[in-house]
Amino acid sequence: MGSIKLTYKIGDIEINRLGYGTMQLTGKGVFGEVEDRENAKKVLQAAVAAGVNFIDTAEAYGPKLNESLLSEALYPYKDGALIATKGGFNRPGPDLWVPNGTPEHIKENIESSLKRLKVNTIDLWQLHRIDPNVNVEETLAPVVEAVKDGKIRYVGLSEVTIEQIKQVQKILPIVSVQNMYNLGDRQWEDVVDFTAEQGLAFIPWFPLASGPAKLEGKIKAIAEKHNATTAQIALAWLLKRSENILLIPGTKFIAHLQENLLAGSITLSDEEFETLSNQ
Template structure:
């Protein structure tokens, strides 16, 4: 990644400028993303440390806990700094640890938007993302309450998660889509074509599970490159993503302040074109 300031930031929806290295709150929950953070005071300190270090993009969801992660963020950071964008998601139910049934019922979507606003202590959600398409409901029905919330000033921008191009285009007929959050990392690039599409469309691409450093066949390559930069393999995995495309926003999560700062230092690693190519093969 170039150290030029223009490549360190990205404008969500073409208007909200954020640092490309953000923070994902999912790990600040109990086992199986169920219940509150085991050490709540430490979790609050991690969030505060992230903002103090320059993070101004935090990703959460009503399903993390469920609900506890949004409450935690508000408890730790409210009143929020003016430049902090908190993105949340809706569209899943939680029936137990590691259980995530999809729920695109318009009634549920309406309730989750209002619930997120209340828990996060926000008047407007800068980026609300649909967690998944629900095959039981036409996307036009699922997004109806979202469009209503945008019109009412409750939501500023809308994103999608785990979607293909056809789904993005169908949703875009309902309302502008500014971001896509799909699984993508050095070792899993099945959504490569969707990433390329978001680049063309000027949308943000937010990889979830960004720290994965790939299969064993990459191990020796990444370790060699990491040694050359005096970095960890996780930092190289993040640096590769930052160099891959200027619209990629990273949200690595952690419950450790030390690990948080380690992740953020990935933004200072500049992979050469040869190093990037070696990892991309």
């Protein structure tokens, strides 16, 4: 049985499918400054040193503080790195997320992300949420403009249905979709398959959840067989699920980061994959 392909092309940028998500490098409730800033910078630098070239952040993490931390740790960015960010939320306090898709807010998000990330072009800008109170064409008008002006290279969406993806595709081309998806939460199966058919990347957020208690024994048995952790098996399952899946597990610990990256060396058999898929 062949091993899993561990790279994927977003436009003309070939990236490792095992990336890194920075959400945990913030204060409690994804709000405020990360507790240990020096450690956070070291984790980011260790990720890049280990070959990670796809890093996902957002204006809403902190808010704003996470993007600045990322550029402080990694700028100038390594050749071939793809730094992805997101916009479209207000953050009034810890654990509070309020969609704001007004054109003014989106334009401000893009302009300030460019400054904080210290770039002239954002590699991948993702709409963090579609605001139900604003027409999506209005929300995306500044994004279309920014693409035209060379301020955004590629565009992605987050937490969207197939219908919403199709709606946005009439307005501008997209390259990726970021929805919650993991071994235990598979409500977006149809979106995974749709993005694969469309040649779009699918970026599951919260990829490490290993699922319901009834799966526990199965995962444990497979993990033991591969001399792996349950988290590594959860990631290996995602890598095998579809070739367009890009992983962005986050952590505050270098040891945990290295453990996550080792998931790429685990190839589940078809039988193991089926065992975990059938809940």
